[in-house]
Amino acid sequence: MKLHEYQAKEIFARYGIEVPRAILASTPEEARDATRELGGQAVVKAQVHAGGRGQAGGIKVARSPEEAEETARDYIGRNLVTRQTDAQGVPINSVLIEELADIKKELYVAFTIDRGFRGPVMIVSASGGMDIEEVAATSPEDIHTEPIEPVLGLMPYQTRRVVSRLGLEGGQARPAAQVLAALYRIFTENDCSLVEINPLIITGDDRVVALDAKLDVEDDSLFRHSDLRDLRDRSQEDALEARASDMEIAYVNLDGSVGCLVNGAGLAMATLDVTNAAGAAPANFLDVGGGADDEKVASAVSIILSDPKVDRVLVNVFGGILRCDIAARGIVLAFERLNSELPLIVRMLGTNVDEGKEILGASSLNVTFADTLTEAAAAIRQAV
Amino acid sequence: MGILLDENSRILVQGITGREGSFHARAGMAYGTNVVAGVTPGRGGQMFEETVPVFDSVEEAVAETGANVSLIFVPPPFAPDAVVEAADAGMPLIACITEGVPVQDMAKVARYLERRPEVRLIGPNCPGMINPGAHCKVGIMPGNIHMPGRVGVVSRSGTLTYEAVQQLTNLGIGQSSCVGIGGDPIIGTSFAEILRLYNEDPDTDLIVFIGEIGGSMEQEAAAYIKESVTKPVCTLIVGATAPPGKRMGHAGAIITGDSARAEAKIAAMREAGAHIVPTPADIGSTAEAVLAGMS
Numbered sequence: 001m002k003l004h005e006y007q008a009k010e011i012f013a014r015y016g017i018e019v020p021r022a023i024l025a026s027t028p029e030e031a032r033d034a035t036r037e038l039g040g041q042a043v044v045k046a047q048v049h050a051g052g053r054g055q056a057g058g059i060k061v062a063r064s065p066e067e068a069e070e071t072a073r074d075y076i077g078r079n080l081v082t083r084q085t086d087a088q089g090v091p092i093n094s095v096l097i098e099e100l101a102d103i104k105k106e107l108y109v110a111f112t113i114d115r116g117f118r119g120p121v122m123i124v125s126a127s128g129g130m131d132i133e134e135v136a137a138t139s140p141e142d143i144h145t146e147p148i149e150p151v152l153g154l155m156p157y158q159t160r161r162v163v164s165r166l167g168l169e170g171g172q173a174r175p176a177a178q179v180l181a182a183l184y185r186i187f188t189e190n191d192c193s194l195v196e197i198n199p200l201i202i203t204g205d206d207r208v209v210a211l212d213a214k215l216d217v218e219d220d221s222l223f224r225h226s227d228l229r230d231l232r233d234r235s236q237e238d239a240l241e242a243r244a245s246d247m248e249i250a251y252v253n254l255d256g257s258v259g260c261l262v263n264g265a266g267l268a269m270a271t272l273d274v275t276n277a278a279g280a281a282p283a284n285f286l287d288v289g290g291g292a293d294d295e296k297v298a299s300a301v302s303i304i305l306s307d308p309k310v311d312r313v314l315v316n317v318f319g320g321i322l323r324c325d326i327a328a329r330g331i332v333l334a335f336e337r338l339n340s341e342l343p344l345i346v347r348m349l350g351t352n353v354d355e356g357k358e359i360l361g362a363s364s365l366n367v368t369f370a371d372t373l374t375e376a377a378a379a380i381r382q383a384v
Numbered sequence: 385m386g387i388l389l390d391e392n393s394r395i396l397v398q399g400i401t402g403r404e405g406s407f408h409a410r411a412g413m414a415y416g417t418n419v420v421a422g423v424t425p426g427r428g429g430q431m432f433e434e435t436v437p438v439f440d441s442v443e444e445a446v447a448e449t450g451a452n453v454s455l456i457f458v459p460p461p462f463a464p465d466a467v468v469e470a471a472d473a474g475m476p477l478i479a480c481i482t483e484g485v486p487v488q489d490m491a492k493v494a495r496y497l498e499r500r501p502e503v504r505l506i507g508p509n510c511p512g513m514i515n516p517g518a519h520c521k522v523g524i525m526p527g528n529i530h531m532p533g534r535v536g537v538v539s540r541s542g543t544l545t546y547e548a549v550q551q552l553t554n555l556g557i558g559q560s561s562c563v564g565i566g567g568d569p570i571i572g573t574s575f576a577e578i579l580r581l582y583n584e585d586p587d588t589d590l591i592v593f594i595g596e597i598g599g600s601m602e603q604e605a606a607a608y609i610k611e612s613v614t615k616p617v618c619t620l621i622v623g624a625t626a627p628p629g630k631r632m633g634h635a636g637a638i639i640t641g642d643s644a645r646a647e648a649k650i651a652a653m654r655e656a657g658a659h660i661v662p663t664p665a666d667i668g669s670t671a672e673a674v675l676a677g678m679s
Contacts, residue, residue, distance in 0.1 A: 084629070113487055113488070113569060115569045115570065115601075115636070116600060118491060119494070119495070119570075120488070120491065149495065150488065150491040150492045151492055151495050151496075188488060191486055193487070218487055218488070220460065220485065220486050220487065220635060221486035221488070224486075250631075250633040252627070252631075252632060254627065263543055264541060264542050264543025264544060264633075265541060265567055265634040266541020266542065266543060266545070266594070266622060266633075267541065267543035267544040267546075268633055269544075269622040269626065269633070269637065270620075270664035271664075272625040272626070273623070273624055273625055273663060273664055274665055275625075276624070276625045277662075277665075282625060285626070285630075285632055290542075291404075318543040318546050318547060318550075320524065320525070320526045320543070321524065350546070372551075372665065373547070373664055373665035374665040377663075377665060
């Protein structure tokens with residue numbers, strides 16, 4: 001789950017990391033007043049769940065309250081397209097009005113989980129303010145990675161080492177070390193999959209300030225972070241994906257036209273690959289999960305059917321915990337409720353497969369059965 | 385023979401009185417698995433299905449029954465505790481089925497397990513493992529699709545493993561063992577470790593390897609194949625159509641860099657000399673062709 005910059009900065013401030021003075025505005029007038037309050041000049045920052053805002057024109061300096069108002073009027077209500085979003089972009093519902101910073105040095109700092117190391121790592125670079133993936137590609141020697149033993153946590157010598165690698169000396173070193181330690185506490189105590197500050201700046205008077213803030217919370221840990229769960233902004237998510245996640249259905253919206261319903265993540269990925277190999281394109285990834293009942297299957301099918309780009313539906317169910325008759329009942333429920341006449345290709349296998357096929361066969365649905373993935377691929381080709 | 389499980393495997397089910405634990409314990413017993421004990425704290429003294437004693441702790445269960453494999457069905461908040469409890473009791477083999485264990489918890493559990501080299505954890509977020517020849521099923525896979533034989537299957541996932549097994553069985557190709565190592569970013573046992581076990585198993589002739597996008601465990605496996613594996617490996621990597629940055633069901637199936645992409649993994653496997661399975665529909669036929677070339 002992603003947080004907005006302003007939400008992440010509130011958490012930063014609670015942990016003692018200095019952030020610029022800022023006011024959240026959701027109307028142009030609020031943006032104007034906020035800029036006036038900050039002294040007449042400010043940075044207007046679009047609040048969206050996507051990186052690359054700067055290059056995409058989502059961050060602008062306003063030299064007067066009126067200029068901030070104008071920028072906010074341009075931003076609020078439209079979508080921002082960045083290199084991290086799809087072509088539609090994500091809606092800007094609010095802007096963060098932030099005081100101008102006196103930047104002497106820009107650094108990059110992040111904590112994430114490294115799968116190879118099987119634990120947290122701190123990633124730092126003295127080349128802050130740039131796209132870190134680009135730095136990694138062009139000058140990897142400018143990036144330092146510090147593995148952290150998860151049981152010990154971040155040790156003081158590690159922060160000293162990193163601070164020295166960043167070339168920080170004298171009065172800059174101690175506050176920088178404090179920021180790193182606080183950021184690691186944020187990372188662990190909030191079960192983050194990523195916290196990132198880019199840039200972390202050194203100001204003219206040697207203060208260390210988080211100019212930006214990115215914080216992703218690991219979905220699997222949300223059961224113990226009800227406070228963070230409340231920070232979710234559904235407007236930033238794909239509408240169908242948000243609907244699916246409410247029903248605990250793993251769903252990813254894709255570009256094609258073949259709606260896919262599968263049980264199991266691996267088989268669902270395989271089903272997308274089979275669809276592609278058949279010369280068609282999948283409209284979505286969907287893993288309905290093992291413990292689904294007919295209503296949950298019906299909800300999953302409804303999501304697929306409410307996607308306007310879907311022109312046929314492929315079901316691939318390997319009956320085990322999810323029985324084929326239950327899947328079939330759910331499918332029929334959804335098609336009948338939505339009066340859908342879309343062609344349906346069904347490949348079912350395993351527990352109660354005969355009952356499942358019987359239920360589908362007796363329904364009014366336009367069903368083609370396939371016994372194997374090869375047959376399913378052929379049926380996808382013929383279906384439209 | 386197969387790997388991990390055999391006729392001497394004595395199974396303990398942690399969470400045996402829960403909905404999933406009881407269902408799969410029963411299915412395992414119906415398959416012929418020797419389920420000797422269950423553990424649910426607070427339920428010690430009960431009997432499961434009138435034949436399997438339930439204990440309050442793994443330590444007691446091991447002392448009383450000699451259980452040597454633990455199968456864990458415990459909700460995510462309690463799964464790390466269950467894994468470490470089993471390891472602490474000296475359980476040599478643990479399969480954790482639970483999906484949704486927080487990754488930072490698993491990072492700590494993984495560090496603890498490094499101090500216990502005699503303990504092997506499979507999972508979490510996995511279907512478990514099965515040895516059809518020994519009638520031993522430790523997991524959630526449907527037993528009836530398997531047949532005893534000489535092909536070893538290893539995968540990260542559940543239903544895709546069943547798909548692979550079904551394709552093999554349909555062609556009359558049996559399995560020595562099947563192992564699902566789990567779809568999470570941090571898991572107990574890597575692909576390379578399972579490859580080593582299959583390579584050393586005298587009753588496995590060929591290995592079917594099913595990887596997916598995310599991380600670089602497939603590349604490590606490819607390096608191991610190139611360096612050490614003498615048996616043919618048929619490899620399928622799924623997720624070529626997945627967009628970057630999106631979690632494809634499994635917590636670990638997310639493209640975060642070029643090496644996490646399917647193409648990079650397929651290239652590494654091809655370079656290591658593995659037989660590439662062209663599409664998920666061709667798992668069985670690829671294995672069949674390679675086996676035909678061997679005889």
